[in-house]
Amino acid sequence: MEEMIRAENLVYEYGPVGDGRHAALRGISLAIMPGEFVAIIGHNGSGKSTLAKHFNALLVPTSGTVKVKGMKTSDPRNLWKIRQTVGMVFQNPDNQIVATTVEEDVAFGPENLGVPPAEIRRRVREALECVDMVEYMRHAPHLLSGGQKQRVAIAGVVAMRPECIVLDEPTAMLDPSGRREVMRTITRLNREEGITVVLITHFMNEAVQADRVIVMEGGRIVLDGSPRKVFGQVDTLRALHLDVPQVTELAYELNREGAELPPDILTVEEFADAIIGVSDRGVNDRSHKTEEGRARTADACGTTARGRGRSGQADCHGRAAAASCGGG
Amino acid sequence: MFGNITIGQYIPGDSLVHRLDPRVKIFITLVVITVLFLVHTMAGYGLVLLFILGAMLLAHLPVKFVLRGVRPLLFILVLTFGLHLFMNEGRVLFRLGPLVATYEGAFRGFAMSMRLVLLVLATSILTLSTSPIELTDGIENILSPTRALGVPAHELAMMMTIALRFIPTLLEETDKIMKAQMARGADFQTGNVLQKAKSLVPLLVPLFVSAFRRADELAMAMEARCYRGGQGRTRMKQLHVGAKDVLAAIGSTAALIAVAVYL
Amino acid sequence: MPIKVESLCYTYNPGTPFARTALEDINLEINDGEFVGIIGETGSGKSTLIQHFNGLLRPTRGRVLVDGVDIWQKDVRLKDIRQKVGLVFQYPEHQLFEETVFADVAFGPRNMGLDEDEIGMRVRRALEMVGLDFEAVKARSPFELSGGEMRRVAIAGVLAMEPSVLVLDEPVSGLDPRGRDELLEELTRLHRKFEYTVVLVSHSMEDVARLAKRLVVMHRGRVVADGPVREVFRMTDLLRETGLGVPQVTELMHELARRGKDVRTDILTVEEAKVELLRLLRGEGRVR
Numbered sequence: 115m116e117e118m119i120r121a122e123n124l125v126y127e128y129g130p131v132g133d134g135r136h137a138a139l140r141g142i143s144l145a146i147m148p149g150e151f152v153a154i155i156g157h158n159g160s161g162k163s164t165l166a167k168h169f170n171a172l173l174v175p176t177s178g179t180v181k182v183k184g185m186k187t188s189d190p191r192n193l194w195k196i197r198q199t200v201g202m203v204f205q206n207p208d209n210q211i212v213a214t215t216v217e218e219d220v221a222f223g224p225e226n227l228g229v230p231p232a233e234i235r236r237r238v239r240e241a242l243e244c245v246d247m248v249e250y251m252r253h254a255p256h257l258l259s260g261g262q263k264q265r266v267a268i269a270g271v272v273a274m275r276p277e278c279i280v281l282d283e284p285t286a287m288l289d290p291s292g293r294r295e296v297m298r299t300i301t302r303l304n305r306e307e308g309i310t311v312v313l314i315t316h317f318m319n320e321a322v323q324a325d326r327v328i329v330m331e332g333g334r335i336v337l338d339g340s341p342r343k344v345f346g347q348v349d350t351l352r353a354l355h356l357d358v359p360q361v362t363e364l365a366y367e368l369n370r371e372g373a374e375l376p377p378d379i380l381t382v383e384e385f386a387d388a389i390i391g392v393s394d395r396g397v398n399d400r401s402h403k404t405e406e407g408r409a410r411t412a413d414a415c416g417t418t419a420r421g422r423g424r425s426g427q428a429d430c431h432g433r434a435a436a437a438s439c440g441g442g
Numbered sequence: 443m444f445g446n447i448t449i450g451q452y453i454p455g456d457s458l459v460h461r462l463d464p465r466v467k468i469f470i471t472l473v474v475i476t477v478l479f480l481v482h483t484m485a486g487y488g489l490v491l492l493f494i495l496g497a498m499l500l501a502h503l504p505v506k507f508v509l510r511g512v513r514p515l516l517f518i519l520v521l522t523f524g525l526h527l528f529m530n531e532g533r534v535l536f537r538l539g540p541l542v543a544t545y546e547g548a549f550r551g552f553a554m555s556m557r558l559v560l561l562v563l564a565t566s567i568l569t570l571s572t573s574p575i576e577l578t579d580g581i582e583n584i585l586s587p588t589r590a591l592g593v594p595a596h597e598l599a600m601m602m603t604i605a606l607r608f609i610p611t612l613l614e615e616t617d618k619i620m621k622a623q624m625a626r627g628a629d630f631q632t633g634n635v636l637q638k639a640k641s642l643v644p645l646l647v648p649l650f651v652s653a654f655r656r657a658d659e660l661a662m663a664m665e666a667r668c669y670r671g672g673q674g675r676t677r678m679k680q681l682h683v684g685a686k687d688v689l690a691a692i693g694s695t696a697a698l699i700a701v702a703v704y705l
Numbered sequence: 706m707p708i709k710v711e712s713l714c715y716t717y718n719p720g721t722p723f724a725r726t727a728l729e730d731i732n733l734e735i736n737d738g739e740f741v742g743i744i745g746e747t748g749s750g751k752s753t754l755i756q757h758f759n760g761l762l763r764p765t766r767g768r769v770l771v772d773g774v775d776i777w778q779k780d781v782r783l784k785d786i787r788q789k790v791g792l793v794f795q796y797p798e799h800q801l802f803e804e805t806v807f808a809d810v811a812f813g814p815r816n817m818g819l820d821e822d823e824i825g826m827r828v829r830r831a832l833e834m835v836g837l838d839f840e841a842v843k844a845r846s847p848f849e850l851s852g853g854e855m856r857r858v859a860i861a862g863v864l865a866m867e868p869s870v871l872v873l874d875e876p877v878s879g880l881d882p883r884g885r886d887e888l889l890e891e892l893t894r895l896h897r898k899f900e901y902t903v904v905l906v907s908h909s910m911e912d913v914a915r916l917a918k919r920l921v922v923m924h925r926g927r928v929v930a931d932g933p934v935r936e937v938f939r940m941t942d943l944l945r946e947t948g949l950g951v952p953q954v955t956e957l958m959h960e961l962a963r964r965g966k967d968v969r970t971d972i973l974t975v976e977e978a979k980v981e982l983l984r985l986l987r988g989e990g991r992v993r
Contacts, residue, residue: 504722507721507722618794618799619800621756621761622800623812625759625761625792626813626866627788627812627813627817628812629816644812647802648799648800651799651848652799
């Protein structure tokens with residue numbers, strides 16, 4: 115399978131040449147496969163946003179390369195094809211909505227691509243259906259809630275039929291229900307439409323919903339693996355002052371006192387199972403069990419976690435539904 | 443704080459006036475304005491007023507709300523009326539010290555004020571019944587033949603769209619920063635002109651900083667969505683002049699020209 | 706400096722097609738030395754409510770009493786009220802405007818008409834209160850500081866007026882986990898050491914659970930719950946209805962109780978959960 119995004123020895127420096135030069139990225143190499151859901155976490159200033167902007171050629175490397183489906187981002191001839199392939203959603207919902215009505219804004223991208231009017235209309239409708247905002251089609255964006263604005267922004271990208279969406283802290287300015295709305299939309303796009311998702315976030319409960327978590331610090335990748343593997347490293351994350359889901363932290367604390375709980379607990383359900391002692395169920399069953407508990411835990415605030423091992427990936431990307439929206 | 447500005451606001455609706463092609467509405471508004479400068483009789487102003495009231499009713503706009511848009515003009519109206527009242531020669535109405543008010547002055551003053559009021563009402567109806575985006579599309583479309591002459595029609599329209607999109611956001615922001623500074627004891631109301639101007643610094647600096655940040659982020663977001671100017675760009679909404687548009691344009695123009703010619 | 710709100714109603718743009726009721730019949734009292742959390746979703750009216758505390762908004766109906774005095778009486782100077790009740794808006798760094806940190810923090814005290822010596826002292830004190838090094842930052846431009854530092858400077862700008870009540874609207878939103886933890890610690894310290902009355906508006910249940918002692922829950926312009934944090938967190942159904950939910954550890958304890966374990970459900974933090982679960986596991990002989 116062809117890689118969606120590949121970065122090799124990516125270095126990015128800014129500021130005047132000489133002493134004032136800062137390195138935001140100090141040699142990043144990674145590959146993101148089609149259909150993956152990758153979360154990138156790290157502090158402000160760790161370089162995660164800078165990295166994201168390299169994925170659709172808003173920034174180009176000082177040295178090293180970034181390729182999107184084999185196309186080098188440093189080649190200006192690839193620019194528009196890359197930006198159509200990799201869509202981007204930003205943090206502040208107010209500063210990325212261009213038009214004065216929802217439908218006009220969603221149409222903005224396809225209009226730039228020169229899509230015929232009738233086709234734009236169809237795509238706008240599909241994209242709004244995708245994010246569940248059809249009934250707001252003719253609304254003025256400034257009257258929408260933060261979560262709704264962000265969904266409009268996502269629809270604006272979906273209408274361009276990208277294969278990958280990069281979201282740069284899309285929930286940072288939202289309240290809990292806005293965050294849930296956006297996360298539901300993102301996971302749906304990934305699972306039902308097969309769109310590759312790169313999510314940059316401060317919220318660990320969002321990161322645990324991904325297939326893969328990348329932790330950045332000082333312009334470098336310090337951890338990269340499944341949420342279970344990454345969040346299991348409570349010591350490292352604490353040293354970096356990053357959050358861990360509350361139940362993961364609790365299990366870690368109890369294990370230090372001598373309890374023998376699995377170290378990679380991510381959800382309330384898993385924790386409860388471990389305490390109740392479901393020995394007959396075995397570890398493999400756990401991911402299925404959490405699906406049931408999801409409806410309930412999804413309503414818990416802040417630290418909601420959603421357990422999903424990488425084993426479940428194959429059937430999450432059924433492309434059958436892709437025809438209905440965005441997949442083209 | 444900014445609740446009583448009527449111009450530039452849009453009241454969504456589905457009336458006949460709302461559904462007219464924006465270019466037709468712009469055209470009729472221009473005709474109304476021209477006619478306002480041609481008529482010179484009370485009856486003429488009366489008929490134009492009737493026409494405007496009719497349009498207001500047809501558009502299902504709340505009359506009181508529209509009329510309130512005239513309020514910010516009150517000072518200018520009084521000034522215009524006063525100047526004309528005392529600055530004209532003719533039959534004496536009354537004397538106020540060295541100033542002489544005349545009948546002719548009163549009539550001219552009233553006519554000028556009326557003109558201003560009707561001008562504001564006509565444009566308010568246009569903006570209240572036409573969504574900003576339709577308005578911009580209309581203007582872009584009307585200007586597009588001039589592109590050959592070097593008029594950047596698309597860029598102008600895009601600038602207008604973005605301005606319209608960000609007016610509510612920036613008003614909200616102004617309100618917020620003003621309150622935040624008031625919470626630190628700032629006073630925007632009292633003092634002489636110089637003090638008042640100085641008191642605006644804590645408001646204007648943050649506002650500019652924020653506007654630049656927004657502009658920066660918006661530019662990046664637009665670029666990320668493949669925006670590269672008007673070339674090769676299509677539009678979702680195509681403007682279309684139908685039978686009702688033609689009828690409205692011909693009917694209104696004929697009526698208004700009749701008013702201008704005969705009164 | 707208690708704040709009392711009586712039958713407060715507030716409508717935005719009254720008498721226009723855009724009229725919207727934001728607050729309906731609010732009754733609330735904030736007493737000296739309290740640390741109160743006000744939680745609710747965006748649009749629940751919490752930000753509108755706190756703007757009544759220092760007279761930035763005038764009630765459509767009802768009264769606001771600060772120190773027993775109706776702040777909308779004729780002889781009350783609102784400037785005095787705003788000095789007593791310090792209000793820090795959301796993203797307060799957006800209000801910075803001066804060339805130096807010193808000048809910006811001095812804006813409030815200067816508006817109070819204090820002399821230069823007093824202003825200098827207060828600026829120093831305020832910057833130290835928020836954990837910044839006075840000598841290091843005083844001459845710098847606030848715009849070249851990091852996001853977290855800018856926010857501290859903005860908060861110091863309110864503290865320099867030496868209010869007796871400090872009201873903060875979403876003080877940690879947009880900060881990363883480290884910035885958030887540091888700022889929340891500073892707030893706790895302010896409350897403990899300087900005995901500030903603190904009102905913290907937030908939609909993060911974890912933050913509120915850690916800090917506040919009393920919780921006011923707002924939903925659609927009304928107060929739907931008001932009481933000690935523990936009691937309010939027991940009303941899980943109500944919290945879910947208002948779109949807020951409870952911290953994950955609280956959720957966990959409810960889940961364990963539902964599955965028949967004898968555990969307390971009024972747990973708010975990881976620390977408390979650890980103590981409670983150790984008790985349970987020791988009882989079952991799974992931990993020595």
